[in-house]
Amino acid sequence: MAHDKELLQKLAQCAAACDMCADACLDEDNIKMMVKCIRLDRDCAKICMLAHSYVASHSAYAGAVLQQCAEICKACGDECAKHETDHCQECARACRECEQACRSYAGVGA
Numbered sequence: 001m002a003h004d005k006e007l008l009q010k011l012a013q014c015a016a017a018c019d020m021c022a023d024a025c026l027d028e029d030n031i032k033m034m035v036k037c038i039r040l041d042r043d044c045a046k047i048c049m050l051a052h053s054y055v056a057s058h059s060a061y062a063g064a065v066l067q068q069c070a071e072i073c074k075a076c077g078d079e080c081a082k083h084e085t086d087h088c089q090e091c092a093r094a095c096r097e098c099e100q101a102c103r104s105y106a107g108v109g110a
Helices: 004-027 031-056 062-081 087-110
Strands: none
Touching: 004 031, 004 062, 004 087, 031 062, 031 087, 062 087
């Protein structure tokens, strides 16, 4: 149960970091350079909140959703890491932490 709580926290933190990053990216001078980042931020925030719901309700499909979540977190973290802005670097960290938490949980629940 403690593992669930930690995972739920990582999912919520990642979703929030992605939402904040996407919003901050919209204020960047070269917004065209940020398009991929913004799109991945949106996708990552959505899958994190979906995974959060599946984990919280102890769905039998939580493991499958978490595997997909981990993939999207990795892609988002990799993209954000390419940008030097503080919000992108913070988002990259949140994505990497969430990716690891998802993989760990999905491995345990598989």
